[in-house]
Amino acid sequence: MSDVRAIQEHMEVIGADGVHVGTVDKVEGNRIKLTRKDSAVEIEGATGSHAGHHHYVSIGLVAGVEGDKVRLSATAANAVEIFEEEA
Template identity: 70%
Template sequence: MADISQIKEHAEVIGADGVHVGTVDKVEGDRIKLTKKDSGAEVEGADNPHAGHHHYISTGLVADVEGDTVRLSANADVAVTFEEEEGGQPL
């Protein structure tokens, strides 16, 4: 498992396929809070009607942290289906 403590604010979150998923706002518990600007990011194959507010990704999806990049274990189009809203509800 990746060292979650190495995740930096404003790091890029990418899928296993290298496609941009979001930008880290901060880590809260076992979830990565993504910046609002990426909540409306268009990822090919993803339908995202919940734009304009923070989304969260489980740290359990983190495969690697290297510098300013967080790589997930799932491709971007799959990873966004695991995003949650603030209260933990799936999108």
């Protein structure tokens, strides 16, 4: 896992396949909160409804921080499948 202290607001979150997953709103504990505007993201292979609320990605999925991008160890479709949703 990469140094999560390098994760900043407005960084792009991408899957291991380079596909856009979301945009960082902020880091909350051991999760990355994605901006609401990315909550309706359409990713090929993903299922379910993700519109209208914030989603969270586990810090444990972070493979690295590269410039202004947070790269995950999972593909975008897999990451979307395991989003944690806002309560």
